[in-house]
Amino acid sequence: xxxxxxxxxxxxxxxxxxxxxxxxxxxxxxxxxxxxxxxxxxxxxxxxxxxxxxxxxxxxxxxxxxxxxxxxxxxxxxxxxxxxxxxxxxxxxxxxxxxxxxxxxxxxxxxxxxxxxxxxxxxxxxxxxxxxxxxxxxxxxxxxxxxxxxxxxxxxxxxxxxxxxxxxxxxxxxxxxxxxxxxxxxxxxxxxxxxxxxxxxxxxxxxxxxxxxxxxxxxxxxxxxxxxxxxxxxxxxxxxxxxxxxxxxxxxxxxxxxxxxxxx
Numbered sequence: 001x002x003x004x005x006x007x008x009x010x011x012x013x014x015x016x017x018x019x020x021x022x023x024x025x026x027x028x029x030x031x032x033x034x035x036x037x038x039x040x041x042x043x044x045x046x047x048x049x050x051x052x053x054x055x056x057x058x059x060x061x062x063x064x065x066x067x068x069x070x071x072x073x074x075x076x077x078x079x080x081x082x083x084x085x086x087x088x089x090x091x092x093x094x095x096x097x098x099x100x101x102x103x104x105x106x107x108x109x110x111x112x113x114x115x116x117x118x119x120x121x122x123x124x125x126x127x128x129x130x131x132x133x134x135x136x137x138x139x140x141x142x143x144x145x146x147x148x149x150x151x152x153x154x155x156x157x158x159x160x161x162x163x164x165x166x167x168x169x170x171x172x173x174x175x176x177x178x179x180x181x182x183x184x185x186x187x188x189x190x191x192x193x194x195x196x197x198x199x200x201x202x203x204x205x206x207x208x209x210x211x212x213x214x215x216x217x218x219x220x221x222x223x224x225x226x227x228x229x230x231x232x233x234x235x236x237x238x239x240x241x242x243x244x245x246x247x248x249x250x251x252x253x254x255x256x257x258x259x260x261x262x263x264x
Contacts, residue, residue, distance in 0.1 A: 007087025013077030042077035075198030120180035121228035132165035182208030
């Protein structure tokens with residue numbers, strides 16, 4: 001089946017994200033105005049001026065926006081966009097920049113792997129360096145270690161961090177991994193619906209890890225495909241904001257309480 005005949009939905013969840021306008025402009029320019037991929041935007045109670053500016057994208061027939069009056073989080077918004085929908089979904093952060101139209105190729109590649117539920121491309125910084133966002137395991141020590149501001153401490157544990165961040169994954173072929181980043185993932189919606197999508201108890205952070213664990217629990221696989229790539233304007237909000245760091249810790253607690261505490 002040709003990918004042009006597949007039902008593909010780009011799902012974007014936003015809350016006053018100033019990056020989304022550059023992201024949408026790049027996405028629409030790259031895809032072209034005459035295309036079949038649908039873009040669904042879920043707005044989590046953003047400010048009135050922001051919503052008005054966002055509404056200008058409704059001029060494109062393939063863009064729809066759900067303006068929600070309460071901020072219920074990342075997973076909730078994507079579930080509204082994608083649950084009870086068929087075909088393939090693309091979880092697309094409002095800070096993702098697409099410079100080349102590889103979406104249909106990614107969908108086709110995932111569709112060829114009958115036991116795969118999720119696919120992640122190589123995720124890059126603006127300067128072309130790799131963001132190491134894949135995981136094969138999670139534990140409290142390694143997560144906290146990533147927040148330590150002292151380079152000397154990180155250098156001491158560099159080998160451990162390299163293993164935690166899966167830095168040794170090959171760049172020339174697919175790899176099966178346990179967890180990928182929710183900043184960008186291609187989703188087989190039949191399998192996504194089977195596991196009831198994201199766990200909405202996570203407001204933000206760890207919902208992507210949880211989704212991957214649910215996929216694994218259901219007997220499906222997660223694939224990293226570095227022949228594809230996107231740029232992520234990664235700000236690491238939990239490092240810069242006390243409020244977001246508190247949300248991060250809450251979500252960490254929910255994750256390990258659900259899946260079992262592992263400290264080292």
